[in-house]
Amino acid sequence: MGFVKPSPQPVEPTVFLKLPLRERVRILSTHWADDGFGTPRALHIMYIVKMLGLCFGVGIRIASATSGTEFTDIGSWYHDIVVHHKLAVWLMLLEVTGLGGAFGPLCGHFRPMIGNIRYWIRPGTVRMAPWGSRVPFTGGDERTWFDVALFAGVLAALVYPPPSSTRWPRRPSLCRASSSRRAPARRSSSHRTASSRSSSSCP
DSSP, rough: OOSSSSSSSSHHHHHHSSSOOOOOOOHHHHHHHTTTOOHHHHHHHHHHHHIIIIIIIIHHHHHHHTTOOOOSOOHHEEEEEEEEEHHHHHHHHHHHHHTTOOGGGGOOOSSOOHHHHHHHHHTSSSSOOOSSTTSOOSSSSOOOOHHHHHHHHHHHHHHHHHOOOOOOOOOOOHHHHHHSSSSSSSHHHHHHHHHHHHHTTTT
């Protein structure tokens, strides 16, 4: 396949339909292994740019800006677990809206290249019943307003998650945790000297 143009068909459709079944399977499997379904290489570059730019570039930028760290100072957010939590929420938002792994022609979305949110936010579209008649409001093969409300709730929880009451430390320190433990009252002087030497070696 070319960089801009798709790969040509291995066999003309009129000739392909006249071939035996095993020969058709061989042609299709070989063509799929070599060229996929014929998409040009430029689409693969688009996926790489989307992953690095939208998923990680924009995600880390938003996560660091809302966490009080500098995006250009990698050391300020690399060890901040809150930034990684927010990046995970950002990736979840991209997935449920259709900008993640289900985006673009490689997943069968051409015009437009986004799918998920276009169907899940509209009542009356086709759906697969997750639990059928076992759980109320989950049966049927048509999306209802209840399904739309659930999806809207997921989007709202990802866009504006509830605030956390505690903030995790940026870099857990085992030395700090060990030094906070008080030694028993009855210890020999040599043991206290050895423990003080080991604790002083911690940064």
